[in-house]
Amino acid sequence: MxxxxxxxxxxxxxxxxxxxxxxxxxxxxxxxxxxxxxxxxxxxxxxxxxxxxxxxxxxxxxxxxxxxxxxxxxxxxxxxxxxxxxxxxxxxxxxxxxxxxxxxxxxxxxxxxxxxxxxxxxxxxxxxxxxxxxxxxxxxxxxxxxxxxxxxxxxxxxxxxxxxxxxxxxxxxxxxxxxxxxxxxxxxxxxxxxxxxxxxxxxxxxGGLIHEGPDGRPVRALSPGHGVSTGGVPADAMGDYIDRVWRHYASATLTVTPFAHEPGTRYTGRVSGGVMHFTDAAGNVVTSFQKPDSDSVFGCHKHLDAPNDQVRGPISRTLCAAFNRTTLLTNSEQPDQDGSGFYRDAVTNHYARVVHExxxxxxxxxxxxxxxxxxxxxxxxxxxxxxxxxxxxxx
Known part of the structure; x- marks a missing residue:
């Protein structure tokens, strides 16, 4: 392969x-x-x-x-x-x-x-x-x-x-x-x-993401998805934000509309018993997410796995983007299209922020x-x- x-x-x-x-x-x-x-x-x-x-x-x-x-x-x-x-x-x-x-x-x-x-x-x-x-x-x-x-x-x-x-x-x-x-x-x-x-x-x-060559000049900056495993960023770099999101949606509803061309396809999420459950328009639970860790957020995997299907994958993609952009506490309708509001939380994906900037x-x-x-x-x-x-x- x-x-x-x-x-x-x-x-x-x-x-x-x-x-x-x-x-x-x-x-x-x-x-x-x-x-x-x-x-x-x-x-x-x-x-x-x-x-x-x-x-x-x-x-x-x-x-x-x-x-x-x-x-x-x-x-x-x-x-x-x-x-x-x-x-x-x-x-x-x-x-x-x-x-x-x-x-x-x-x-x-x-x-x-x-x-x-x-x-x-x-x-x-x-x-x-x-x-x-x-x-x-x-x-x-x-x-x-x-x-x-x-x-x-x-x-x-x-x-x-x-x-x-x-x-x-x-x-x-x-x-x-x-x-x-x-x-x-x-x-x-x-x-x-x-x-x-x-x-x-x-x-x-x-700065721990930066690898310098023998000449002392930067060769690259690793993404935080790799930085967690190498120690370039703390393993709990996103932990505070993740905790706040999970607490917030224990009493609020998150709405995900994963397909721009299908505005009628909407799922609503709530945290119950430490798990975020998403339901469809009929009230059926279609998928559930354990509370992610920072590595799950940065890598869009593990607790935010996104299979190539029409339900969990699209919801997970939307969640992953919102976590990295830290828009889940400012907008309960995801995906958030307004890039001016991305990366505004003090706890955010600073790598993505500075690259986009x-x-x-x-x-x-x-x-x-x-x-x-x-x-x-x-x-x-x-x-x-x-x-x-x-x-x-x-x-």
Whole structure:
């Protein structure tokens, strides 16, 4: 299998669902999407080091895992081993600073990685590709500055994002060009935004998320979903807010309308016996949630698990977003669409707060379900003529 870190798996699943992959299948009205489209990569980083590009994922026509070369040709991974064995070198030499190059994106659900200065280390286990896990202090990629974009290209079009769900590191933006030649982009930082993210984390007391390289400069900031396990943030970082929410909804009602296109589908939640029970319009209990801990909130898992169904998953996604944005005590009608009220509680997801604050369009993928209410850094077109990825200045 193509192994994703747990929180990025949530984003990949969300992209796949949005793209019509999986239970719904591809949209039949958009069969004109070609087998590959161009991805134009521009290096505006201001860095002199070489850059390496990797296009890894699932070939949608076959379900096989592998990589694509610069021409978009698919190559399946060979068998792995136990212990894992080195993966074939799938790197593509990227553009130098100030230069642009173009590769082809095939119909994948996958990632475009890029690394600065050094190639990434990938290996193959018996279960499939083992990707970098920078929260692991022994990971060979830990001191390499790298990042990735997730995308799905299928017969319904292209979805491509700029993600910070696992970490904030070398900054980049993504774009999609439609058939009329118009380009929509997202993921661009404000001027000075790269350093402002690290400064904001330190100011909030979350500087423990920052990993510095041998030169003493920040390589990345881990998301708090990883920070709980590494000690970068306290294990009870959200505990006070969670306690207040649970007390509040013991005597108040929370209403969740999980589908924007189905305003009549509404569920109401109340805490009873320490458990939040949600009922439908007929008064039937449809799902229940144990009181989450901070890790459940940051990772949108465990007590806030979100299966790919039509009831618990959508409710859980909404709850997860509201907990991270700390809007549950200011708005009992969720999801809250007004971003001006996000992250206002003293106890909040400061990582998501500072990342969103430093984005030119305010959009980011700072936790797995940041797409609730369309606050995520994602662009889509049903008939894409091309895509773009731009490496931005950070030193």
């Amino acid at each position: 193509f192994r994703l870190p747990r929180v990025l798996a949530s984003v990949a699943a969300a992209l796949a669902v949005a793209a019509g992959v999986g239970v719904w299948g591809p949209a039949p009205e958009a069969q004109a999407v070609p087998d590959t489209i161009p991805l134009t990569i521009t290096n505006n980083s201001g860095r002199a080091e070489p850059v390496y590009i990797y296009n890894l994922g699932t070939q949608l026509s076959s379900g096989r895992q592998g990589w694509a070369d610069a021409a978009g040709t698919f190559h399946a991974w060979p068998a792995g081993g136990s212990p894992p064995v080195p993966a074939p070198d799938a790197s593509i030499a990227g553009p130098a600073d100030g230069q642009t190059m173009t590769i082809r994106l095939p119909k994948f659900s996958g990632r475009v990685y890029f690394s600065v200065g050094e190639k990434l280390v990938f290996s193959l286990a018996e279960g499939g590709l083992v990707q970098p896990a920078v929260q692991n202090p022994t990971d060979p990629n830990r001191d390499i500055r790298f990042n990735w974009s997730e995308y799905t290209l299928n017969d319904a079009g292209l979805w491509i994002n700029s993600t910070q769900v696992d970490m904030f590191s070398a900054p980049y933006s993504v774009g999609v060009r439609d058939a009329a030649g118009q380009t929509r982009t997202t993921g661009t930082l404000k001027p000075g935004g790269y350093h402002a993210v690290f400064e904001g984390l330190r100011a909030s007391g979350w 430093q984005m030119a369009d305010g959009k980011a993928y700072a936790f797995a379900f940041d797409d609730v209410g369309a606050h995520e850094s994602l662009v889509h077109d049903g008939n894409p003529a091309g895509a773009s990825m731009t490496f931005e200045p950070y030193d």
